Amino acid sequence: MHNPRLLLLIIILFTAAAAIIDLPKSFTVARRTFYRPNLDISLGPIRLQRDLNIKEGLDLAGGTHLVLSADMSKINPGDRNRALDSLRQTIERRINFYGVSEPVIQTAKVGNDYRIIVEIAGIKDVNQAIELIGKTAQLSFREAVEASEAAKISTAAANLYGPYQIETDLSGKDLQRAEAGFNQQTGEPIINITFTPEGAKKFEEITRRNLNKQLAIFLDNELLMAPTVQTVISGGQAYISGKFTAEQTKNYALLLNSGALAAPVKIVEQRTVGATLGSESVQKSLTAGAIGLAIVMIFMVFNYGRLGLLADLALATYALITLALFKLIPVTLTLAGIAGFILSIGMAVDANILIFERMKEEIRWGRNRQAATELGFIRAFPSIRDSNASSLITCGILYWFGTGAVRGFAFTLAIGILVSLFTAVTVTRTYLRVISK
Numbered sequence: 001m002h003n004p005r006l007l008l009l010i011i012i013l014f015t016a017a018a019a020i021i022d023l024p025k026s027f028t029v030a031r032r033t034f035y036r037p038n039l040d041i042s043l044g045p046i047r048l049q050r051d052l053n054i055k056e057g058l059d060l061a062g063g064t065h066l067v068l069s070a071d072m073s074k075i076n077p078g079d080r081n082r083a084l085d086s087l088r089q090t091i092e093r094r095i096n097f098y099g100v101s102e103p104v105i106q107t108a109k110v111g112n113d114y115r116i117i118v119e120i121a122g123i124k125d126v127n128q129a130i131e132l133i134g135k136t137a138q139l140s141f142r143e144a145v146e147a148s149e150a151a152k153i154s155t156a157a158a159n160l161y162g163p164y165q166i167e168t169d170l171s172g173k174d175l176q177r178a179e180a181g182f183n184q185q186t187g188e189p190i191i192n193i194t195f196t197p198e199g200a201k202k203f204e205e206i207t208r209r210n211l212n213k214q215l216a217i218f219l220d221n222e223l224l225m226a227p228t229v230q231t232v233i234s235g236g237q238a239y240i241s242g243k244f245t246a247e248q249t250k251n252y253a254l255l256l257n258s259g260a261l262a263a264p265v266k267i268v269e270q271r272t273v274g275a276t277l278g279s280e281s282v283q284k285s286l287t288a289g290a291i292g293l294a295i296v297m298i299f300m301v302f303n304y305g306r307l308g309l310l311a312d313l314a315l316a317t318y319a320l321i322t323l324a325l326f327k328l329i330p331v332t333l334t335l336a337g338i339a340g341f342i343l344s345i346g347m348a349v350d351a352n353i354l355i356f357e358r359m360k361e362e363i364r365w366g367r368n369r370q371a372a373t374e375l376g377f378i379r380a381f382p383s384i385r386d387s388n389a390s391s392l393i394t395c396g397i398l399y400w401f402g403t404g405a406v407r408g409f410a411f412t413l414a415i416g417i418l419v420s421l422f423t424a425v426t427v428t429r430t431y432l433r434v435i436s437k
Helices: 004-022 077-097 126-133 155-161 197-209 246-260 278-304 306-328 335-364 369-401 405-436
Strands: 026-029 032-035 039-043 046-050 063-070 104-110 113-121 139-143 166-171 175-182 189-195 215-219 222-225 237-240 265-273
Touching: 004 306, 004 405, 063 077, 063 126, 077 104, 077 113, 077 126, 077 246, 139 197, 139 246, 166 197, 175 246, 189 197, 189 246, 215 246, 222 246, 278 306, 278 335, 306 335, 306 405, 335 369, 335 405, 369 405
Parallel strands: none
Antiparallel strands: 026 032, 039 046, 063 113, 063 265, 104 113, 139 166, 139 215, 175 189, 189 237, 215 222
């Protein structure tokens, strides 16, 4: 954008919006209490709803610890490990569906005892947690109604099942197993499904009724997929194809098996977990972060004068935008996540230092201040880009292979790096262009 004043106005508006999002739910000014509303934006079919409160992890907010034992007595021994993985996938999906972020879900096997260990942050009502994850997964197959009948569907039913209002007699107990595989001719990833003898008869009749129509598969009343029936299928062997990745077919197979290999679970241990760090430790960590930020800002002003002051303004913009993103995404903050956020502050300042030092070099070589500003940003950017790219790659590796707090650290650090790159290069540059006019 060639008009720096217009860009400055946009930055100010974004920063003001971020500051409003960052406000606590209630605050008092001049003895008057104000309440920040929750976010509720509708853009056609897209609706964004957030309560704009900070989501705290298990170490900060406490939560519920559950140990579930899976009854594998009706599952073939060769299918029990797959059934346990399917149960874990279903429980994780249910927890994520209800907006509980960053759960710790582990499987354990001791002899013939198959267990799942679950820790859920923010839910201290054990009965609520049991209701959330303790029931057996329900798999169902549903047919779509004709277009002429769609208007007769009640709003509640439409919100739950959409156009797939006709429930068939085919269910999870009729599905023998689902496995990820590849089409032998095209090589594309597919999901192979095998029905029981009774299920094969039902499936043949359903495919005959729904030839060239969609047959929806629901898990716990949530749409899993809706493939189109391309031929009448007999014998109980079929496959589901689409634009799947190999990882997606594996996940879908696990979810289908969670309804097919119905292993009921029972609670063998339950307890409420307190915040492991305590409010005093959290407060000390936040105080340390604030002190570090203040020292960095003083350092920038001391070494670079007016340029350092502009960098500090950009740093404040960075902090407001990053915290707003944490609320909007939302990000579950653990102490490790807070550490990632504070670490990214130093990386934001590092980019400004590179730019300012390049500007000093250009001025020593005889450039005027405006030309030195532009050349300083241009010549410093490749170093900034490469250093941030390498940090983002590291974050990606940590997130991909890590679990729990490690993933939280990687995620908050990655967000901080991206925002710091924007503020260091765009925001600081805009400030300098405006004052040089």
